[in-house]
Amino acid sequence: MMTCDEAEILIHALADGELDAGHAREVEAHVANCPRCASEFAAINEMKRALAGTDLIYKAPAALRQRIEAELPPAQPSNVTPLAGAPSRRSLLKGFAIGSAVSALAATGLVAIVLRNDDQQRIEAEIVSAHLRSLQAGHLTDVVSTDQHTVKPWFNGKLDVAPPVIDLTAQGFTLVGGRLDYVDARAIGAVVYRRRQHVINLFVAQTSSTERRAAKLDTLQGFNIRSWRDRGLSYWAVSDINVEELNEFGERFERAMGGSS
Amino acid sequence: MPPSPDDSERARRFREAALPCLDDVYTLARYLLRNPADAEDAVQECYLRALKHFDTYRGPAMKPWLFAILRNVCHAEFARRAVAPVKALDDAPEAVEQAPIWQEIAETPEGAVLRERNASAIQRMIETLAEPFRETFVLREINNLSYREIAEAAGVPVGTVMSRLARARAMLRAAWLAQEEPQ
Ligand SMILES: [Zn+2]
Secondary structure, eight states: OOOHHHHHHHHHHHHTTOBOHHHHHHHHHHHHHOHHHHHHHHHHHHHHHHHHTSOOOOOOOHHHHHHHHHHSOOOOOOSSOSSTTOOOHHHHHHHHHHOOOOOTTGGGOOOOTTBOSOOHHHHHHHHHHHHHHHTSTTOSOSEEOSOHHHHHHHHBTTBSSOOOOOOBGGGTBEEEEEEEEEETTEEEEEEEEEETTEEEEEEEEEOSOOOOEEEEEEEETTEEEEEEEETTEEEEEEESSOHHHHHHHHHHHHHHHHHHO | OOOOHHHHHHHHHHHHHHGGGHHHHHHHHHHHHOOHHHHHHHHHHHHHHHHHTGGGOOOSOHHHHHHHHHHHHHHHHHHHHHHOTTSOOSSOOTHHHHOOTTOOGGGSOTTOOOOOOOHHHHHHHHHTSOTTHHHHHHHHHTSOOOHHHHHHHHTSOHHHHHHHHHHHHHHHHHHHHHTTSOO
């Protein structure tokens, strides 16, 4: 049973929608039976409502925006790259030569098990970081094989659930191998494909929800991400290929999965 | 000399990623420094540093990353003010930070209802919160960061974020109610 001391802090997380479902239920149960915490909880929500109804943002002055713009190197008219936001491999690799370290911020290692874990944008940022790390020389694959029957067993014993490995070579996406990676402080499987000279990392993680979630396309730091959830697994395909091709990859993968089980 | 294609590509990516956060960064700077001119300077410095380090930026999300840089800029400014106490703040004496009169959380009457306030009255109340409670509160309620993102930006554990936020809300509520008493 939860004490008032514990609840005192956690009711804030409940009001902020930060608790995972299990802890949310526990705190709600405490609030339902404790007048003191119930009144605290009501006060928090009252203040949140009052704040939400008020515009407390300070808009940046136009002159400040112009001063910052003026510091940036001018943009070049680009009719060469049809897809906005896809950095060339060359500029990426050049970046690594200067500093390949993951930012100090990402290394602060945050683990708070009571918090809900669907902070989609943060996870996607980590996925992109992992994709970038994988592009460094020698980091792409732990197991190199174009044979799904070699790659799949390699994952067994390294992860709670081995990611499905599907050969899509005939569809134009060559299986290259697999890798163990780390996202959100957890080990995660990465299946590596190639499309022409471009790398596609397909990250696969176990999720507590078995509910299917349809594909979502995002762009982050110039990379395209296609994420979806199916049969208890979360998938993120990330690459610098254009969004149509990445979507085609995801669709072919999902179709192959549907056929194989 | 025209910019190299790489420089210009990098600038374009930076522009797309960082400029949409400008209002958020400026807002945080206003609440931290409590002065428009200092806030503008800090934000400009923040963007200069961000551009300089953009090559090594590999996540987390852009907003907490920029906020972390802004905090460093602001803390340098605080340090400068501390050695040069002659330069007074426009409307908020430094003493307020040290000893807010509503430090005692228990004084908040239960069941009291918050009277509606206009935005600038609320902004002033938030600005009188002591650091680091003010920062945590603004990052959560105005910049809409998740607890984890606040922890990343402020470089503290999530548990610290949670306790600071609870304190900040108690202090703000007490200030809110205190200002409602008939004059
Ligand atoms: Zn209680």
